[in-house]
């Protein structure tokens with residue numbers, strides 16, 4: 001069995017989206033690009049997240065050939081595969097059906113950048129991809145169109161949310177922040193409407209957050 005670290009991360013993320021309530025049952029799916037970049041690991045179709053194990057992950061190449069695994073891969077395999085094929089920098093994809101993001105997806109309204117967190121983590125308004133049936137190549141094409149060159153999140157019309165990150169941690173964080181943004185946008189509407197951040201502010205926040213993390217104080221000698 002190859003790519004143990006990637007398998008561990010895909011499994012942990014799959015359990016997390018289930019435990020956090022961002023999906024019910026076996027819905028949603030998670031994948032990761034392997035160190036051999038034409039290979040991806042994806043969650044199997046229809047297997048309970050809590051019973052899923054590392055060897056249940058399906059290893060596929062870019063021609064959709066199954067290299068390792070005994071289950072059928074997720075129904076949304078084309079969606080994940082087409083993103084990895086077209087967006088070199090994407091290393092992990094998480095797809096969820098969370099309530100607030102899905103509310104925007106059914107209203108077919110993009111989620112505005114109303115929080116600093118949204119600007120920092122996502123960096124753009126979350127658009128709605130044109131509707132296409134789940135599991136189809138047409139859905140993969142529609143989502144890819146909306147993701148474009150550098151977007152990190154997109155809503156699937158009447159369906160849910162997809163996050164494309166530079167790591168699994170990043171993809172999960174995008175899901176949490178988009179879901180929270182959607183929830184707050186709805187509450188703000190009750191208060192008369194939210195004000196979105198200006199595009200210059202969004203760019204500034206996004207760039208600044210890239211270098212965010214623990215850093216030690218440099219002591220002068």
Ligand SMILES: [Zn+2]
Nearest residue numbers: 028095159160
């Ligand atoms: Zn779905």
